[in-house]
Structure formats: C-alpha cells, structure tokens
Amino acid sequence: MAAPAETWLVLGGGSTIGRAFAQRAAAAGAAVLLAGRDVGELERSAADLRLRHGVPATSVLFDALDLDAHRGFARACATLAQGQLNLLLAFGTMPSQADCEADPAVARRMVDTNVTGAASVLTALAPVLRGQGGGTVVALGSVAGERGRPRNHLYGATKAALGVFLQGYAARHARHGVRVLNVLAGPVDTALTWPLPKLPFMASPATFAAATWRLARHGAGQAHVPRVWAPVMAVIRALPNRIFNRLDL
Amino acid sequence: MNLVLPKLAVRAASDVAWRSVALQGWGRLGSAPCQAARPERLREAAAALAAQNGRNIIAHGAGRSYGDAALNGGGAALLTGRLDRMLGFDAASGVLVAEPGVTIADVIRVFLPQGFLLPTPPGTAFATLGGAVANDVHGKNQHGAGCFGDHVEWLELMLADGRTRRVSPTQDPVTFQATIGGIGLTGVVTALAVRLLRVPSNAMRVRRQRIGGLDEYLDAFRAARDATWSVGWVDALAGGAALGRGILETAEHAAGSVAVPAEASRRMPFDAPGFLLNPLSVRAFNAAYWRRVPAGGEERVVHANRFLFPLDGIGGWNRLYGWSGFHQFQCLLPEAEAPRGLRRLLETVGEAGAASFLAVLKWMGREGRGMLSFAQGQAIPGFTLALDIPARPCSRALLLRLERVTRDHGGRIYLAKDSALSPQGMVEMYPRLGAFQEVRARLDPAGRFSSDMSRRLGLG
Ligand SMILES: Cc1cc2nc3c(=O)[nH]c(=O)nc-3n(C[C@H](O)[C@H](O)[C@H](O)COP(=O)(O)OP(=O)(O)OC[C@H]3O[C@@H](n4cnc5c(N)ncnc54)[C@H](O)[C@@H]3O)c2cc1C
Numbered sequence A: 001m002a003a004p005a006e007t008w009l010v011l012g013g014g015s016t017i018g019r020a021f022a023q024r025a026a027a028a029g030a031a032v033l034l035a036g037r038d039v040g041e042l043e044r045s046a047a048d049l050r051l052r053h054g055v056p057a058t059s060v061l062f063d064a065l066d067l068d069a070h071r072g073f074a075r076a077c078a079t080l081a082q083g084q085l086n087l088l089l090a091f092g093t094m095p096s097q098a099d100c101e102a103d104p105a106v107a108r109r110m111v112d113t114n115v116t117g118a119a120s121v122l123t124a125l126a127p128v129l130r131g132q133g134g135g136t137v138v139a140l141g142s143v144a145g146e147r148g149r150p151r152n153h154l155y156g157a158t159k160a161a162l163g164v165f166l167q168g169y170a171a172r173h174a175r176h177g178v179r180v181l182n183v184l185a186g187p188v189d190t191a192l193t194w195p196l197p198k199l200p201f202m203a204s205p206a207t208f209a210a211a212t213w214r215l216a217r218h219g220a221g222q223a224h225v226p227r228v229w230a231p232v233m234a235v236i237r238a239l240p241n242r243i244f245n246r247l248d249l
Numbered sequence B: 001m002n003l004v005l006p007k008l009a010v011r012a013a014s015d016v017a018w019r020s021v022a023l024q025g026w027g028r029l030g031s032a033p034c035q036a037a038r039p040e041r042l043r044e045a046a047a048a049l050a051a052q053n054g055r056n057i058i059a060h061g062a063g064r065s066y067g068d069a070a071l072n073g074g075g076a077a078l079l080t081g082r083l084d085r086m087l088g089f090d091a092a093s094g095v096l097v098a099e100p101g102v103t104i105a106d107v108i109r110v111f112l113p114q115g116f117l118l119p120t121p122p123g124t125a126f127a128t129l130g131g132a133v134a135n136d137v138h139g140k141n142q143h144g145a146g147c148f149g150d151h152v153e154w155l156e157l158m159l160a161d162g163r164t165r166r167v168s169p170t171q172d173p174v175t176f177q178a179t180i181g182g183i184g185l186t187g188v189v190t191a192l193a194v195r196l197l198r199v200p201s202n203a204m205r206v207r208r209q210r211i212g213g214l215d216e217y218l219d220a221f222r223a224a225r226d227a228t229w230s231v232g233w234v235d236a237l238a239g240g241a242a243l244g245r246g247i248l249e250t251a252e253h254a255a256g257s258v259a260v261p262a263e264a265s266r267r268m269p270f271d272a273p274g275f276l277l278n279p280l281s282v283r284a285f286n287a288a289y290w291r292r293v294p295a296g297g298e299e300r301v302v303h304a305n306r307f308l309f310p311l312d313g314i315g316g317w318n319r320l321y322g323w324s325g326f327h328q329f330q331c332l333l334p335e336a337e338a339p340r341g342l343r344r345l346l347e348t349v350g351e352a353g354a355a356s357f358l359a360v361l362k363w364m365g366r367e368g369r370g371m372l373s374f375a376q377g378q379a380i381p382g383f384t385l386a387l388d389i390p391a392r393p394c395s396r397a398l399l400l401r402l403e404r405v406t407r408d409h410g411g412r413i414y415l416a417k418d419s420a421l422s423p424q425g426m427v428e429m430y431p432r433l434g435a436f437q438e439v440r441a442r443l444d445p446a447g448r449f450s451s452d453m454s455r456r457l458g459l460g
C-alpha cells in the first residue's frame, strides 16, 4: 500500500465520536494516531483500524489535564505522523449541571479539560501544523454552546469558550495554511449521552462521523452536524428571553 | 494465534451508566423493559457486571434471536454492540481475534475480499460473533462444516464478578462447552478467536431446482450430500400430494469473483397490516415463487451475500408480520424420523391455516461442541425445519402441538428461534441440561446471569 498522504491525530481517541471518525479517515486511506489516557484500550482500537483498513494506526498517551506534557506530546506526534498531520479534537466531559453545582471541583475539572486542556494542546500543536505548511483542525463544539440553557449551561459555557478560542486560532494561523472547523454537534448516541433521557434528532456515531468527515475535507469556520440543527438553533438563538426563560430546555 | 489482552482495571461502580430501554426479539412479540448498560470498552463491561445492584443480567447482541433469549424484563442487559473491534488476524491460519459485538457483516466486508468467509454463516449477517457463540449457530453448510463453536479456538469469558478467564477445548473445556450454545447464561464473551474459512472467490454458483413433495425433498437432500452448501425453501401451505413441495438450493464456491452488491437498500417502511398475510395471499405468493424456477432447474453465479443472507436486503422485514409480531419455530428431527415427523409438522401447520410465509428445510450432519448445541445427539444426522408463525390468539396452542410432534419423533427445538418451548420440553430435548446447570452453579452461584428465556424454561 502507498504511504498515507495524511495522518489524523484524534485527541480523545477513545471517545465514541473519535472512534467513528477514525474509521472514516482510515477508510479513506489516512493513517491514524489515537491519543488518550487509556493506552491499552486505544491499542485495541488501533489494531481494529489496521485490520479493517490496512492503514498505519498507533496509540499515543495524552492527558488533556497534563498541560506540561503537551509540548512533548506535540513533538512526538510530529515524528509519528506520515504525510500531513491533521487534528480532530474529540475529548471532553459533560458532568450534569447538578453535579457541577454540588461540587465546584467537578465544574473546574470540566473547564480544565474542555477549555484549558483543549486550548493548551492546540497551542502546542500549532508550530507542527505551521511547520508542515498547514493542516486541518476539526474540533467538536456543541449546540449547547450557542445559547445557555438551564439544563447544561456550564458545559455550554465550555463549548462557547472553545468556539471563541477556535475563531482566534483560525485567524492567527490561517495564513500558514491552517484551516479550522468548529463542528456544532447536536446530540450523538455516545457514552456521553447514553444515561440521558431521549434527545431530539439523535445521530448515530457513524452518520455523524460521515457528515463530519465530508465537512472536514473543505469546511472552515463553523457548521452544524446533523444539519437540521442549523435552522433549529437559529430559532432558539432568536427567541426573546421572556419566552426562552419559560421553556424548560 | 495468541494475543495478549490488557488487564482490566475495574472502574468505580458509580461510573456505570444505565438507561431504561425496552428490548425486543426479532419476532417482535412484545417488549421487555430493562436497565441497559452499553460499554464501549472492556472495563466498563466489568464495571457493569459489578454494579447490577442485585438485578440479574444478560448479554444482548444484535437482537436477531427471534424469541426471548436476549431479553431480561425487569432486570438488566449488557449491550455488546459497541465492543466491536477486530483485534488480530493471522492470514496463515485464518484465525481472527475479535470483540463480541463485531458483526458477521463486518467480518465478511473485511475478509471476503482477502479470500476468507465466516465458517458457518447463519441466515443473517446482522448477528454478532457473541450471539453466534451463544447459540452455536449453523449455516447452509452445517452438514460439512458443523456449527460456529467448532471453529472457535478460544473465548474470553467475563464472569459474574467481572473477572475474565480464557476457555478453549483444552483449557477449562467444561466451561467452554457450556458457553458454546449457552444462550449467554455462563457469562459475557468479551473476545474470541475464530478460524475463518478460506474461499476461492466472493461468489457462489447456485443451483435451484423445483421439488414436488416431501419424500422427493429428503431424497434430493441426500443426493446433494456432497454439495458444500444446501438449503430448501418449503411451501408450508401446499397440502395433499404437494405437501412439502419447494425449491432446493445447492451451491459451490465459484472460481472467480463478481461485483459486490450495494448494501441493504430496501426497508419495510411501516408495519404491514395483518390481513395482508392471510392464507390466501401467502398461498398465491408461495405458488408464484415456486413456479418462478423453471421445471428443469436453473443455475446462477451470485455474490456470496445474496445466497447466504437473502433477507438482509430488505431491512426490517420482520415488520411484515404487523405490530403483533410472529413466532419462529425450528426443530431438528433424526433422519429416521424425518419422513413421518416432517409430514406431521407440515400437516399440523396446514390444518391451523397459520399462513407460514417462510419455511426452510436443511440437512444437518455434524454434532456441535456445546452442552446445549442445537445439533447434537440422536438427532444428528437429521433434518431441521424452520417456520414463521404469525402471532394470533391460537398460535400458542399450535406451537404446543408442534412441540409434541417434535418430542414424539425424538427431535429438538432450536433456542435461537424459540419463544414457546415448555420447561418439560427443555429437559426432554436437551439431555446435557443437567451438566450445563452444574457448570452454571459453579461459575455463577448467585445466579446473576438470567434471561426471560432461562426463566421461562425453568433454568433460573
Ligand atoms: C433472518 C434470520 C436468519 C437466521 N438464520 C439462522 C441460521 O441459518 N442458523 C442459525 O443458527 N441461526 C439463524 N438465525 C438466528 C441467529 O443467528 C441467532 O439468533 C444469533 O444468536 C443472533 O445473534 P445476535 O448477535 O443477534 O444475538 P442476540 O439475539 O442479541 O442474542 C442471542 C443470545 O446470545 C447471547 N449473547 C449475545 N452476545 C453475547 C456475548 N457477548 N456473550 C455471551 N452471550 C451473548 C444472548 O444472551 C442471547 O442468549 C437467524 C436469524 C435471523 C433474524
């Protein structure tokens, strides 16, 4: 098999969405680096990618909270990558609003992971992307970050913060060929949403990954996946407060 | 082939996410509300077993068993669909190591282009490997290739306490035999090694011939003994001299490959109203289907999937029977009893006017390895007949009559399809049940693995 033209680094390679996206990338012939904390588990997923698609796939230890390690991690990824390195930011936590309010440490951990950890690792990887003349960064934002709802506004706030960070990151690195896409995800049927009551327009990981993969080829800025969320969120964002506050969303 | 699986670190019990779901068997006879965990990785499966809070639990694969084998109303289910990774493959021996949620379709998609097929593919590719182990499934090549368990090199079995042990025909063989065909009652299979079948191409040369009646059918199957693949469709509504008429399909692997057909496209968009399936409409369909094959037979080369999984092309075909669902009845009769026994079964269904849409006949020649394998004992070699029976107020009584006929002829009912077997029938038809229950008592003294089926059959 020809050497892969690109390598997708999946940050949060053990996440349901990360795994599904890695399948798409590998099916298209890309090499895959699965980064996360549970290397034994990631190695099983890497074996699966190699067997199913005949592409190189490797696991790399990564902890979003271990900020000091991010530079070294970025260098390691640069060495491991074949062809152009591209990134999917697919880690994140979503403890319930109630748990966050009951224990500020829980809330802080989420912010540290979803915002600080994300910003830190993307910053550490920027020189690698610039050094190779560009690359694609796809991040998993959320519709929850578009308007704060009673049910999950702390989580939503982390995704809104991530969105603003990505805007600036895109602007800063655009002229070095870095393209950034913030995927505003609706509910996906993953480990994260399994304990929740039935959510509207739930996408399967495979459908979600297929749509995200298509967007990842050319898209930039932000985009809703599944697409139905674009009009839905337009309405929700436009609702006046006096109505919005009465809806128990 | 050996693959070292990483040790599990059990997570805190509170990390396990449960969700209320209503599970159904493929026959859609009713739904079983339960708490379900859907682990994405092994240690989550272990944590789920540790955190049942006294509820009993059963593994649930793709839910392709027709009855209640994978249901556990009021208890817990462990959904294996996300444990779906292939872990290793050795092209020299053909041994694949995989997690239990990998489907047969996955295996075929990846390995058929490399010249390997699943050794005993059942009639649907949506089934998972874990489900294939737990029902010791067979394919249209059973008479030569045996059952799924015959090709399993080893299993990793997660017990009630969350610990995993490897079992094989040589390592803890008793637990291995109890787990093959053990309908999930010994534990959760978390990985398995299965030896794939080497094939020359992705295609099969399929020969179809019209069969006029039952005796002719049995002779035709015997004559086709050397065919690698054979299966018969039976018009269950034809009576009198035409009783048992149908179409026999035999197949061999073709030398060259054909284009891969597009994956499942058509879907049943809604539940068919029950009146569509009255005896008249089914009779007309069956007769037309029978005549479509020319009197002199026909031969075609098709992609293996078309021959092996004819129904998978129509997604959700089980909705054809309407909202009330359907039973499937499958039994195995010893060869000597088959002529009379099959006749009585078909007559019994005919008298009931039950409008069996799909009836399938197959010759079985090899015993399975499992204590509860369908293919075992006196009934091998023998003939197996499978019938769909739409759920009507009278269908339970019909199933009871079919059970009696099966028992009277020394036969056995297949648990993968069953929704009606009696506890007494279970004892009579599965001679190694006592040994099976002993293994369970040893592995799972608290009786935490349990299902609607196990309770219905009096197995606890
Ligand atoms: C159209 C159609 C055609 C079929 N044709 C055939 C055929 O030709 N031959 C044949 O033999 N069968 C046939 N079957 C039956 C089917 O192959 C079996 O019921 C099979 O077990 C289904 O697998 P599943 O993954 O859907 O398992 P499920 O139905 O979800 O579960 C089946 C059993 O397996 C257990 N189980 C599942 N996963 C695990 C695990 N990881 N560890 C332990 N236990 C587990 C469950 O507890 C349950 O007892 C057919 C079914 C259909 C719908």
Ligand SMILES: NC(=O)c1ccc[n+]([C@@H]2O[C@H](COP(=O)([O-])OP(=O)(O)OC[C@H]3O[C@@H](n4cnc5c(N)ncnc54)[C@H](OP(=O)(O)O)[C@@H]3O)[C@@H](O)[C@H]2O)c1
Pocket: A011, A012, A013, A014, A015, A016, A017, A018, A036, A037, A038, A062, A063, A064, A065, A089, A090, A091, A092, A093, A094, A113, A117, A140, A141, A142, A143, A185, A186, A187, A188, A189, A190, A191, A192, A193
């Ligand atoms: N599912 C949805 O409906 C939905 C909707 C919108 C957005 N999203 C976003 O999509 C992303 C993926 O989510 P998912 O639904 O696939 O959930 P998931 O399966 O629960 O995955 C979350 C992942 O985050 C990783 N993670 C958590 N803390 C980490 C840390 N400190 N360092 C490294 N990795 C860490 C976990 O890694 P470990 O394997 O090490 O535990 C886990 O793999 C998340 O960012 C989520 O916010 C999801």
